[in-house]
Amino acid sequence: MTPAVSVLPRWVAAFSDLEILDDTVAISDVCTAVGAIPKRAGGAPSRFEAKAMVIISSRARSGESLDGRNEEASAVREAYKTAHPDEPAPKLPTVKQYVTAFRGG
Numbered sequence: 001m002t003p004a005v006s007v008l009p010r011w012v013a014a015f016s017d018l019e020i021l022d023d024t025v026a027i028s029d030v031c032t033a034v035g036a037i038p039k040r041a042g043g044a045p046s047r048f049e050a051k052a053m054v055i056i057s058s059r060a061r062s063g064e065s066l067d068g069r070n071e072e073a074s075a076v077r078e079a080y081k082t083a084h085p086d087e088p089a090p091k092l093p094t095v096k097q098y099v100t101a102f103r104g105g
Contacts, residue, residue: 048090
């Protein structure tokens with residue numbers, strides 16, 4: 001059995017779930033430290049992301065990208081429809097997320 005350490009009153013973590021950095025203890029898994037059930041992160045990965053990111057990066061490299069996020073997302077969505085006419089296009093809020101992620105936001 002792994003020894004445990006008291007992190008805060010009534011919260012216990014196993015030593016294997018802690019990281020020691022310069023005499024400071026950092027909890028690497030908060031759910032384990034507080035005894036909570038880990039939350040599942042989202043659903044299935046987006047089927048559009050890879051193709052949309054190719055379009056976004058291509059537009060950026062060629063200087064076609066627009067300054068505004070909304071305008072760029074609309075243009076990327078139209079380019080996606082043109083490039084992949086037999087597939088459903090991602091919704092505008094999804095493309096906005098990709099544009100924001102590409103721009104580092």
